[in-house]
Each structure stands twice: as structure tokens, then as C-alpha cells.
Amino acid sequence: MTIREAEAQWQGSLKEGSGRLRLGSGVFEGAYSFPSRFENGPGTNPEELIAAAQAGCFSMALSAIAGSGGHVPARIHTVAKVHLGTSKAGPTIIRIDLETEAEIPGLAPEEFQRLAQSAKATCLVSRALAGVADITLKADLVTAAEK
Numbered sequence: 001m002t003i004r005e006a007e008a009q010w011q012g013s014l015k016e017g018s019g020r021l022r023l024g025s026g027v028f029e030g031a032y033s034f035p036s037r038f039e040n041g042p043g044t045n046p047e048e049l050i051a052a053a054q055a056g057c058f059s060m061a062l063s064a065i066a067g068s069g070g071h072v073p074a075r076i077h078t079v080a081k082v083h084l085g086t087s088k089a090g091p092t093i094i095r096i097d098l099e100t101e102a103e104i105p106g107l108a109p110e111e112f113q114r115l116a117q118s119a120k121a122t123c124l125v126s127r128a129l130a131g132v133a134d135i136t137l138k139a140d141l142v143t144a145a146e147k
Helices: 033-040 046-068 111-123 122-130
Strands: 006-011 018-023 029-033 075-087 092-105 134-141
Touching: 029 033, 046 075, 046 092, 046 111, 046 122, 092 111, 111 122, 111 134
Parallel strands: 092 134
Antiparallel strands: 006 018, 018 029, 075 092
């Protein structure tokens, strides 16, 4: 079983305090605060890290699914947008929008859409985030000439 780790340290009150997030691999460490999370202040936040995880996982899942059918992607670029809203429980991730553009030689557009939807449904981060009410997908298949 593989185990991944990250850590967070927080000091002070919710609105005036500050903290640091660090990935277990050490490749990223950054500051976070109430303004970086709930406003547009400098620094990172947990939702931004969820967006990175969702974009990375989806891209790899699409590559695996396409590759298993003999279509190796030349490139896949995915942006994930995590929408933070409110619910009765408090601040809540209410939606995640995935936008992907892929160059996969020999793949028909209809098949690409089917594979992209499958990747969205089966990516392990999507499954972990099953409590998010809405995860949307906009998928564009491009040719090398369109890059």
C-alpha cells in the first residue's frame, strides 16, 4: 500500500492567524491564511491543492485509458477550478470544473469524449471527492496543427 503525506501548521486565530502547508516529498511548501483561502490574498490554500490533485489525476487517468486502447497521448493539459461556497455545514466545495485539451493521434472525437468522461468518473481523486455535488468536464481533442 502506498501512503502519501502532507503537513500543515497553523498559528493564531482563524482570521488573523497564518500557516504553512508542506508536501511530504518536500517539492512544495507555501504559506496560507484566511485571506488566501476565503478571499484573494497571497499564498496557497487547501482547495488549490485539491485542484492540482484533481487536474493531475484526471490527466493521468485519461492517458491510461487512451493508452490501453492503443492511443498514446502526445499531450494532455488539464485545468481544475475548485469553487468554494457555503452550505448548512459551512464553507463547502460546491463544484469542480475540469477543462482539458488533449492531443491523441488517431482518436476519433466521439471516442475521446467517452474516454474523458470515463477518466473523470474513475480517477481516484474524483472518487475521493464524491461528496462534491458537481464535477463538470469540458474536453477538447486537438490535432498537432492546432497547438
